[in-house]
Each structure stands twice: as structure tokens, then as C-alpha cells.
Amino acid sequence: MASIGKDAGGRRRILFVGPDGKRRTIRLGKCPQKTAEAVKVKIEALVASSITGQRIDAETAAWLVNLDNVLLDRLAAVGLIEPREKPQAETMTLGAFIEHYIATREHMKPNTLKNYRVTQRSLVDFFGANRQLRDITEGDCDDWHAGQVSKGYAAATISRNVKRAKQFFRAAVRKKLIPENPLGEVKSPAQVNKSREFYVTREAVEKIFGECPDAEWRLIVALARYGGVRTPSETFALTWGDVDWQRGRVRIRSPKTACHAGRESRLIPLFPELRPYLEAVFEQAEPGSKYVISKRRLGSANLRTQLQRIMERAGVEPWPRLFQNMRASRETELAQQFPLHVVTAWIGNSAPIAARHYLQVTDADFDRAAQRGTESGTPAAQNPAQHAAAAICTDSQETQQALAGQGLVLNYATGCDTVHPYLLPPRGVEPLSSD
Numbered sequence: 060m061a062s063i064g065k066d067a068g069g070r071r072r073i074l075f076v077g078p079d080g081k082r083r084t085i086r087l088g089k090c091p092q093k094t095a096e097a098v099k100v101k102i103e104a105l106v107a108s109s110i111t112g113q114r115i116d117a118e119t120a121a122w123l124v125n126l127d128n129v130l131l132d133r134l135a136a137v138g139l140i141e142p143r144e145k146p147q148a149e150t151m152t153l154g155a156f157i158e159h160y161i162a163t164r165e166h167m168k169p170n171t172l173k174n175y176r177v178t179q180r181s182l183v184d185f186f187g188a189n190r191q192l193r194d195i196t197e198g199d200c201d202d203w204h205a206g207q208v209s210k211g212y213a214a215a216t217i218s219r220n221v222k223r224a225k226q227f228f229r230a231a232v233r234k235k236l237i238p239e240n241p242l243g244e245v246k247s248p249a250q251v252n253k254s255r256e257f258y259v260t261r262e263a264v265e266k267i268f269g270e271c272p273d274a275e276w277r278l279i280v281a282l283a284r285y286g287g288v289r290t291p292s293e294t295f296a297l298t299w300g301d302v303d304w305q306r307g308r309v310r311i312r313s314p315k316t317a318c319h320a321g322r323e324s325r326l327i328p329l330f331p332e333l334r335p336y337l338e339a340v341f342e343q344a345e346p347g348s349k350y351v352i353s354k355r356r357l358g359s360a361n362l363r364t365q366l367q368r369i370m371e372r373a374g375v376e377p378w379p380r381l382f383q384n385m386r387a388s389r390e391t392e393l394a395q396q397f398p399l400h401v402v403t404a405w406i407g408n409s410a411p412i413a414a415r416h417y418l419q420v421t422d423a424d425f426d427r428a429a430q431r432g433t434e435s436g437t438p439a440a441q442n443p444a445q446h447a448a449a450a451i452c453t454d455s456q457e458t459q460q461a462l463a464g465q466g467l468v469l470n471y472a473t474g475c476d477t478v479h480p481y482l483l484p485p486r487g488v489e490p491l492s493s494d
Contacts, residue, residue: 061099061106063092071095073102078109083137087130098130105139127163151236153195154188157227168314178223181207192237200224200241221245257378258421259284259388267366270373274339275354279362281336283382286327287389287406289315290382291362297351299344302329302337309337313407327405387417394418 061075069089077083085102087095101119108115115123123131123140135142157179161172185203186195203224207217221242228240264284271277282288282297292314301310307329316322329337340351355362367377378384386406390413393402403413 061103063095063099073099075102075106077137077139078106079138085130085133085137102134102139105134109139125162151192151231152188153186153190153192154183156192156231156236157182160227160230166318168318174219175223178220178227181220182224182227192231195237195241197241197244200245204245255379255384256387256419257380257384258391258419259378259385263375264385266373266375267369270369272369273354274336274343275352276365276369278336278340279352279355280366280385281333283385284389285330285332285336286311287386287393288327289313289386289407293407295350295352298349299341299351300349302341302351304329309333311407316407322407325404325407387419390417391419391421 061073064072064074064084066072070086071088071090071092072084072086073095074082074084085098087098101122104115104119107113108119123134126134131140132142134140161167161175161179164172164175167175182203185206186199204217204221207220212220225240225242225245228237228242231237232240261284264280267280268277271280279290279294282294283290286309288294288297288311293311296312296314297309298312301312303309308326309329310324310326312324313322337351344351344353363381366381370377390402390406390408393405394413399410399413403410406413406417408417
């Protein structure tokens, strides 16, 4: 039987007696207790197989296939498995390398794995699975990139493919299988597609609420539009224990950012717009139920199609990226009321990401800007000089400082809206002397 030893800093090791009767140790490094227990079970199976001479079971064999190189080498060092033949740079093929790379990422999320497979198929279909890694040149990668463009792939799709392919080849460089990354000079197209931005108004959401089949569906929409919650991942991770009714806060668990320390979850206010929809579902919840959204958990992959049907009944034209644009609309709305660092903490992104992918200019912004000009009392039919006077009169301190930097200052008389401003040198009307 094997046992688990604990060292300082959360490091763990497996202690066992090997097939040769000697006491052995395999150090796992820093890892959770659950992971150490799983490794212990597999080591016991390997020891039993070595002693009895029987083949290892299918589950242990599959575990070995997906194991990272470090632990495989440690198992070989204590005689539990045969030493592996290290891949040779001269014989490593594209298909074999990418498959090995993906197989060793055991903590990869399902959607990430799916995306990696998309890029894998694109590269293998173009180059061939048996193409030697060392034979792929920068020109070949240019052709692969151009091929995606000619097929009409969206810029965002091509960008994601290029970034993942760079990641594959960068790993090959680190393993000394290729001297440099052949995709190093290939530029990733911009992923920002402004044509797919859409501000979802509250009026449109109210129409959708009217056609939702039940309170749970209304809450799904409300969480996206009024809570700024990622749908479906964060919506379906929400539990009743995450809702703090008394303090008016909700803990949002984020599977997308859970791999980053400190970003496993975030707190958002229990917004007044969100509260009634959450309360309605709470009143109908079964005693002892854990998850807030319970009836539609198995159908999460079909939420988009179902929402399109609801919108059709409501007479609302579907917009691009249904849930993403509701989330972006909420962040845009909040950014007009609160400091950006507060808003991004609630939404769960960063200021640069918010600026590039979330924040939008709305019709209401144009309307407010136009109303300010009307409210100033200035007639619409002004002559150019009067218009210039009004514009300079409202200049900010930053504008005045910029003019001063050019040797000019604004000189106003008694009334800003009755006297023309003059641009004067800071020392008066006389030419500047050299002294």
C-alpha cells in the first residue's frame, strides 16, 4: 500500500514499496490532496501489475497516456514503467506533436479543448499529419494564413487560429524540436468587430420578458442584461448560497477565469433591476435546491436557439451575439454611472478589454450631446464668429493649458456670451523680445 506524505508549502509525495522490495518516493510537488490521492491509487495499480506480471487495467493505461512528461520520467526512475523514448527532432511530425501537446493539458476546460481541436484540424488539413515539424517554413505558414482568408473566415476566427497555432509551435521551440517559431512574423488580425456590437435597450428586454415561458427564463435574461453575467457558464454556476439577500450582494463564480489566482469569483450588487426576477425564482424553488437555474441546466447549449424563438414571439429582431451584447450593454450602462475600475470589478474583465470589446456609444449619448447645445440657449443660426466664441468659452482647463503651451492664452471680457475672445500672447500685444 502507498501513502501520502506532506511537505511544507502544500507539496506532497507518494511513499510506497516498489517491486524490488525497496522503499520508494515520488515527489508530486505542490498539488491538492485530491490529486495526490488519485496518483496514489494509480501507483498502487502499477506496483501490483509489476509484482504479479499482469497487464495494467484500461483506466490506468489511459491515465499514463495523458500524463505529463515530468511524472512519466519519475515513474520510470523508480521502475514502475519503461523509460520513454524521447521524441527526436528529426522525426517529430506535426500531427503527433500537436496531439501530444493537447493530451498533456489535463486541466484544460472542455471549450478550450474544443477550440484547440479546431486549430489542430486546420493545421493538419493544410500541412498533413505526417509533415515534419522542421520542414514547416515561415512561407508555408503565410500560405496557411492566406488560405483561411481566401475561404472567407471571419477575422476573429483567423486571429484565434493564429494565436493557438503560435502556441503549438512555441512549445515545440521550448522542447528544442524546431529552432524558431515559423509563425512568429504572422500577424493576428484584429478580433474587434464593431459591426457585431449592439446596444440592447431596456424596452427590448421588457418585450422579451413578456414572452418568456416562465420565471427561470426571465431570470436568465435578467442575469445577462441587468447583472452582466456570462451566459451560460456563470449563470449555471450560480447557487442560492451565493446570494446575500441581507447585504444586497451576489457572488458570481466564473469558470472562465477560475484558472487565474484570485479570479475564481467576484461580487456584484444585487441590482434593483435584477432583484425581482431573482426573488420570483426563489419563491418557486424546491426546498433544499442548490442551483438557482435548475430546470434548464441540461439544455444550456441550446439557450441561444430558445432565446431567438422567444424574441421572434416578442417581435424583437435578434441581434448578433445575443448574450454577449446584453452583458456589454450592462457594462456600458454602468460605466456611465460608476468609475470604470468599479464596473470592471463587477463585470469581471479589465479596463482595456472593456474598452475594446464591451463599451459602446449609444443613441442616448448623441441625444444628450445634442441637448446640451440646445440647452445653452445659443440660436442654431449663428455666424461663424459667434460659434467660435461659444466653443472657446466652454473650453476646459486642459484646452487652455494646451493653448498656453503654444504661447497663447484666452482673454475674456466681462461676459463670455457677449464678447468675442481674443488669442493673446502671454506677455501682451507686443512682439516677444529675446531677453
